[in-house]
Structure formats: C-alpha cells, structure tokens
Amino acid sequence: MLSNILSDLSLYRRLIGMQLRTQAQYKFNLLIDVGTYLFVTTMEFFGVLFYFGSFKSILGWTIGEVALLTATASFGFGLAEMIGAGIDSFDVTIRRGEFDRLLLRPVSAFIQVIGSDFRLRRLGRLTQGCIAFAIGFVLLPGFHWTPAKLLILLLGIASAAAIFVSILLMSATLCFWTVETTELFNSLTYGGREMMSYPLTIYHQLLQRFFLFVVPLAFGAYIPVCYLLDRPLPFDMPAVVAFASPLVALAFTLVAGAVWRFGVYHYQGTGS
Amino acid sequence: MLRFYIEVARTAFRRQLIYRWANLAGLITNAFWGAIISYLIIALYHARPVAAGYSVQDTLRYTWLAQAMIMIVLTFGWYDLMLTIRSGEVISDLSKPCDFYWYWFSREFGRDLYYLLFRGLPTYVSGMLLFSAGIPGRLDVWLLYAVSFLLGAMLGIAYRFLYNVIAFWVVEARAVGGMAGAIALFFSGGYLAVVFFPPWLRAIADWLPFNGLLNVPAEIFLGKLSGGDLWLNLARQLVWLIVLTLVARLVAAAATRRVVVQGG
C-alpha cells in the first residue's frame, strides 16, 4: 500500500515535470500570463482595501487583518488551482473521449488526471498572495509570531489546497454523468473560494455552518487566521480547533476520493 | 443598409438564445457574486450608516446594478472579433459591402439586448428578492437612467471593439485584452463603487471613459446626480462615446487598408 503511494507520487512528479517542461518552452507567453493574472488579482485586492478608506473595519476586522485573510486564502487556493489544473479541465478529457485511454494504463486514473496539467500561470495569484501578506504585516505592527502560529498558518494553507482540490475533484466527477453543468459548478466552486477572502462572520449563519461543517473551506483560511490574530473562533469553538485543519482536510479528501471512485465505477458500467 | 444592420442585430440576439445552460450558469454566477458583495457591504455598514454619501441601501443597489449591467456594457473576456482575426475569417468580413465597425456594433447590440432581458433583469430581480435592493420611484430618474445606460452600452461596444481589433498588430492581443478588461472593470465601478475610491483616484476616474460605462448610469439610478453634475456626467459620457467610436472607426479603416494591401 505504501509502495503504491510512493510510486504514484513519483509518477506524478514525472508527469508534472513533463508539463512544466512543455510550458517552459513558451517562456514569454508564460510571463505575460502570470503578469496579467497578477495584475487582475491585485486589482481585486486593492478594490477591497479601498473600502477601508471610508469604513474603519469589517465587523471588527481591520484592514491589516483582512489583508492577512485574503493573503492566506489566495495562497492556499492559488496552490490548489495550480495543482488541480488537470482536474479542472477534466470535462475536456471526457468530451474528447480520452478517459478510456487512462483506464487502459496500469496506473491510477486519478494520478493521470491530476498529472495532466499544471497551471504555472496561477503563480500570479500566489504572487498577489505574497503582496497581500506583505501589506498585511506592515499594517499590523502589533503582530508577533509564535512557532504555533507559523505552524497553524502553514497547515492552514496546506489544508486549503487539499480541500479545494477535493472540491474540484468532486465537481469533475459530475462529468461522468453530464458535461452540461460544468460551468455552473465552476462558478459555485470559485464563488466559494472568493467568499473565503472575507471574514466568515459577514455571512448568514447557515452559510457559515455550511463552510465549516459541510464544505469546510473555512478551515483553510478563516480559522487559521483567527488563531493568528488571537480572535475567537466562530460558534465559540476553542482555539485548539485550529490545529484540526489538516484532519478536516484529510476527512474531506477521503470523501472526495470515494465520490471519484464511484464516478469511475459508474463510467465503467455505462460506457461513455 | 439600416435594414441589414437590424437583421445582423436580430441574428445575434437569436443566436444567443441557444445558450440556455450557459446563460443560467452565468446568471447564477452573477447572483452569487452579488450576494457575496452584499454580505460584505452589510458588514461594512455596521460601522457607520452612511459613507461617502451612500447609505447601505444605495450601495446594495449599486452592487446589484453593477452585476446586472456588467455583461451588457463590458463583457470583458469577449474575444469574438479577435478570434476572427486569428482565424482569418475577418478577411471575408472586411470584404463585405458594409461598414466593418457598424457590422460589429449591430452584432453586439443584438447580444446586449439578449443580456439585458435574460441576464440583467433576472440578476437585478434576484437582488431585489434576496437583499431588498429596491428600485427608484420617479419616472424622470428612469428616463435619464435609460439614456445613460444606452450611452454606456454603446461606449462598451466601442471599447471592446478596440481591445479586440489590436490583434491585427499585436501578437499578445489576448493578454492586452485581459488587462484592458480588468482596468475597465475596475474604473467603471465593477469591483467597488467609484465613490469609495481615494479622492486622488476618484479625480482621475471621473475623467476616464470607463466612468461612463457603469458608474454614471448607476449614480443616476441612485438619484445621486442632479442639476449641473448630472449634465456634466452625461456630457462626458457622450463625448467619450463619440471619441471612442471615432477612434474605433479609424482603426477599423486602418485594418481594412492593411488587409487589402497585405492580404491579411
């Protein structure tokens, strides 16, 4: 079992390496793409910051704190966009009838799907995340690091990436049934991500519970940042819950994996 | 000739009718975005009831109006013309005995009508249902809004024509188009209401063409513009419309010449 995972990872590394080499051929285009994406995401970010010219805070969150939140969300989900690119374009794979070929290989179809693309241009969003982090820390002179906080932040980002990739996977699994609704689920997926750039508390109670206990995106950004800023967690959860992010992410990933396997099973039963 | 352009517009309208699912998906996206920003705005206004002269009701309306109008006036991410240039189809378009700019204008006008009915209206109505956005009561506001909206829509057509037609000369046209769309979206009030811009930026934004795409009609809708201010803004819209249209036509003529001389 372990050796299977290791060989799958090594295969993934190779597939990605090949993707990167192909994309690196077009260095100029890549630079422009990254630049454009950075530009657009930065504009969005400043859009939010400008509100603070007229309003002091968002439900008590100051500009620096919001910047931190946005940065964490951008980083985690930006990573997921880079890694999950192959999953995102799964509808194209299905439409072209190329999934059969993946099943004809003696390796996991999932690894082949996730290894089929890697969007370097999403580095633009990660760069914006870095800028947001920088701005955030500048605007929070009172902030000081502890080892626990650093750990929580890193775990949070990793969890965010895992959760978002899982969402992409479940959304892609729908393609086994129909490709018509792809756009719809895309907008829901990316909408959810967008919501995580703002404090969870601005949303309706139901939505808060949804993003904590159903699709736990909040564990990727909001919860870790609350811990970093010594803020209370929603619904009076103890601060230590912040350490549970990876566990939550893992559980969610397992669910997504099961959904995916079910999708493949269905595909084999009904053909394309 | 006018008959021809009307027919072009009608065809474009009809062609959009097929994309029902895509439209529904887009509509839900618009409504979703509107909702997210609405929550943000409500949270912001907890701190104070009025900011920069806008009440929470004003800002909510602005937000939903932006979501409703965005597909009509901007349609960033619109690359139809660029694609015909890339594929070479544009050459046959340019050889047609009609004006290149008015041809595309009619097409986009037809599409805009579709988006008005099937995207704009439903989006704003959802805003009314979900967040009680509300509508102005006075007829004169509606009339002025309609005029300004029309000017903005036509301005939008000229703008996207321009950032597409540069594909004749620029290889990286798509990237430029992406940035052009993002800048326009920002300065028109698509990300946040122009009234919240820092004063120095606001001063610049007031004189940019993008202001007329969304912000001016929106402010009229909110009843924030009256008297001298109102006519000034409408005049600026009109002037930019004329300027951009003239530039677009000049560029179209240059493109036609280039194609005729160089054969694409």
Add this chain to the structure above:
Amino acid sequence: MTTMIEAEGLSKTFRVARRRPGLIGSLRSVFDPEVRVVPAVQDLSLNVGRGEMIGLVGPNGAGKSTTIKMLTGILVPSGGTMRVAGLNPVQQRRELASRIGVVFGQRSQLWWDLPLIDSLRLLRHLYRVPEARHSANLANLRALLELDEFMDTPVRQLSLGQRMRGDLAAALLHDPELLYLDEPTIGLDVVAKARVREFLLAINAERNVTVLLTTHDMDDVETLCPRMLIIDHGRKLYDGTVTAIRERFGGERMLIAILDPAEFAALARDGNGLPILGDLPAGVTIASADNPKIALSFRRDAIPAHELVAWLGARYRLRDVTFHEPEIEDVIRRIYEEGLLLAEAYV
C-alpha cells in the same frame, strides 16, 4: 497458458435516456426519464489462443468497440464471463493493463506537444517497465519501425503514417502479450499500410504476440488474419477463415482466359461489341473482352471451375487461364445487406 482470451456469453445492454428538447424538457428528464434499452452485444463467445492473429469485422455500430472495451476491462459486461491472460478484466483491470497494448487508429496516446522520444520515455514510467528492458525494446522497435528519422519531432508535426508507427512502438514497449488494434491502417497510404502490416506479422512471429484487429479494410484481414470474426447487431455471425467465407458466400468468380489473338479477332460480335461464344454453359456470362483477353463471370454453384476451363479448352486454343476471387468487401457487404448469416446466428 495457451488460451489468451476466453469469453462466454458476453452481453452488454445500454440504457439510453431520451433527451427531451428545451429547458423544461431537460428538467423533466431528470425526474421522469424515458429510457430505451439498447443491446449492444448479445451472447458473444470467443476463444483466442496465444499467438493468434484475428480480424474483427462488422458494420459501424455492430458492437466491435463495445466488445473490445469489455475485454480490456474498461466496460463492465451486463452478462457472461471472460478471462483474458488468465485475469478477470474488470476486477483486475490494472494488472491486465500491463499485459496488453492498445492502439487506436484515430486517437493517439502520444503527447501532442512533445517529441516522440519523450513520449516513449514517459511511457516507461506509466507502465513500470524496468530500465534495461525498456531500452532494449525501444532500440528494437526503433529499428523495426524506422523511427530514428523523426524521433525528435513533436508528435503534432508527424504525418499520419509516422504517428501510427509511433503509436505501435508505444503500445509494445512494455512487452504486452496481447495487442488490440482499432482501425490501425485507416487513412494511411498504400506504402504505409504495407509497412504496418509487415511490422505486425514480424512481431507476431518473433514475440508470439496475440493480435486482435478491428478493421474495415479487407486487405488488412486477408494479409494478416488467418482467422476472422464477423460481428453484426451485437452478435457473432462468423468465426473462421477468410477463404471459407469467400467460398461459401463468394457468389461469382471470374475466369480470365487468354485466347489466341487471331482466333479472338475472328469471333463474331454481338450488339455490345462482345464476342459471341456459342453454347455458353448456364450461369456463365461474358464480363469483358479485350483482345486477346476474355473475362467470364460464373457462379460457383452453376459450374465448377475445372469444367468451365475444360469447356473453353475444347472449343478454343487457350494460351493462359487465371482466376479472380470476388472482393471480400463485396462478400461482406452481401452478408450485411442480405443478413446471410443472421438467420444462422439464431439457429
């Protein structure tokens, strides 16, 4: 193990929902779907020994692809049992995948933007082939398929023939015991087709690779496959040799006789300009004549070939005699159109 494929009573039924037009229609389809039952494959049994080369022939929609998908484990059968290379294709799909190779005529498994050599190298990892074996195979296949000239060219720039050779190499790098080919010669020119066929014969001879080949090209079948399967409407109609089928359903044969030129010129002509040969036996007609050649078309069941030759030789000085067999395409077409075997299949 001498049996490569053992399939018994395989069947696959698809449930196809009818799509209703319009937005309301789509919503209705979710809650109240109208389902049609489509039997794609019915009661198909098959036994293929190691090292055999078999052609799978049938009209479009006959169930050939569905059968192959089931045998490779991609599709779960609705009924029947099968074992391929001793494995259960559905349950042991990945294990089976390392023992088979598949080539699709119309879809390549090579990476579009990469040079051919990169694709072939990458496949080593996808199939977990040890380095030494992979290198040896690669060298061998490079030579056999003459890949060196375009090894470094990106796949998207290759001609169809070159790409097919690349795909063949890709399918064989991991030493599969069984090779499935789906329309491998489609779209290729005559020379390229010949090369592909030579190659397949070579690997079958050298490595004893079992080959199952789907095709519409009868030359493929005649050149490569001693054994042919005809599938129509999901059923196996025929499983035997090409010659046997031609003999059974061949219908007409052609006898080409070279007569003495002087004698030929002396023959009387009819209204069409064809020479008149008096007392032609029943079932024999003159197809064409071009001094000194005359072509006679005759039905197998009307008169045996040697009798016709004897009849001709008795009356005319024959310089040479040859026979032309009917095109197998025509034979197959007749079988489809007239349902010649379908009646038997239900017996």
